[in-house]
Amino acid sequence: MAEDMSIQSYLSQGGKLTNPTNVPPRYRAELMKIMATFVDSELAGAAGFADVINAAPGIKERIAAAKIVLEKTDNAGQVLRLLGEFGADTARYANSHPWTARLPRNAPVGSSRSEHDMRLSVLNYPLDGWVDAVVMNLSMGLAVGVQLDELTRISYQPLAETIRGIAPVEARHVELAEEGLARLIEQEKTPELTVSLEYWRPRVAAIFGEASSGRFEQLSGWGLRHRSNAALLQDWNDRMDAALTRLGLTG
């Protein structure tokens, strides 16, 4: 049975790695960056949303916001556990950065706050009240959905399996956002909501990176990526347009 095959060739043909001892050094580093980006983004996202609980206009909305904070923190914990299997000190990690820190609201699109955590750039911008938070949650939630679809195919099986468990939870957050927006539209908040959409849409779009990224070839050769940045961005734009159409917000 001992037919020799390099890990590189195994991965390029769609092979899966199943535990930290399988993993070659450079693959390990790129995988850990992907996991750290997920953990930092969930923790920063949850930290930002925690304040929103108090901005919620009613009991239902408070529960929705609290649920989102709880579940995003739990999702971060699940992936952090995998980082721990590679040696990361999970207890220190959870408190290693100020997750609530944000840039000023008017910082230019695509800014990065600090070199010290790996959150997606959109999570550097502060939320501005309830309507803004719901709009951000819908826009970003749909983007997270696109990114998670990509991660469920990743060649590191323990992460792919964890993400398959997380994806439906995140999808529910988007549903909550859409329900919230529908209520806000009934309450004639459409003008406010349109302003927020204009603010968040380019900032969320920026997380998909440059259309042609030099890293993509290497990452896809390892099975860490499957679809290009441009394809992911297009997918997100389509999902956004579909959601806005459902809400009657197009035009």
Next chain:
Amino acid sequence: MARFHQLAVTDVRKTIRDAVVVSLKPVNGGEFDFTQGQYLTFRRDFDGTELRRSYSICAAKGDGLLQVGIKKVDGGAFSTWANEDLKPGDTLEAMSPMGSFFTPIDAAQARNYLAFAGGSGITPVLSILKTTLAAEPHSTFTLVYANRGVNTIMFREELEDLKNTHMGRLTVIHILESDAQDIDLFTGRVDQDKCAALFRHWIDISSIDTAFICGPEPMMLGIAAALRDHGLADDQIKFELFASAQPGRLARKASATSAAGQAKTTQASVTLDGSARSFTMDKDQTILDAALGNAIDAPYACKAGVCSTCRCKVLEGEVEMVANHALEDYEVQRGYVLSCQSFPVTDRVVVDYDQ
């Protein structure tokens, strides 16, 4: 962080000429309650160098026993030692069981499982099938077991016994690479075509709920492709790979001793993705920051010495690592450092992110 616990060896039994089944008992605690299909990671010092190897548990969850199968690998220091020198009364060090090569057991469900094992890849599969047959009385299990020849089949008799114990619920198909069998289909390698033929004549793939695969890389690819061709989704296929690229050979120790320099700068050479780049850097800068400053796309995440994404190996010269919350002693001993926490000490430093 990884914690090791002591396990007493209570029995060492040969299954075939070059594989042993080792029974173990925790000495002073540690969590060794495992789930079927999980593995143990052992460590042992060989001539001053620590080696770590992972071996799957082959016992069933309900056996009340901790047992691993260890097949001797050519040139493998740990497996050779386990096969030749390990005896009852010895002590081993291992981490708590890890791995997610299993699906939850539910006594009420009636499921059809299919597993593929190549050679010593049988160890976790045996644990899964024994556990499942005992704990899910309405489920069935089909095992396709690939080996070179009859005399290299691990747990052959145990599998026969299981077929008798769980009459009609366990099917075992032996595929032998070099020994001829009555049915031509059962000779050769288990690849995509072989699987397709098995699915045509012997296995009703449409009835299968979950498939498990444990074996060498090419076998895993061929089987996974065949399963997908026949309609199984990714979340119905569970893999366990103990890659041949995880060498048990003793590596040479990195020699990194030269007198500490006096200069304020260091000549640094950094290898990433196969290409080496040299530059001059200040000694009060970290290796990571200097690499990033020289347009090298070095990996990092936390920059706080916590996550170990930025790990690299020092091949020449010395660095001082000011914080380390992620690397273990044996990694440091081998020359690994966290580049986000490491400042050059010598006038020349050579590091490699590819090792």
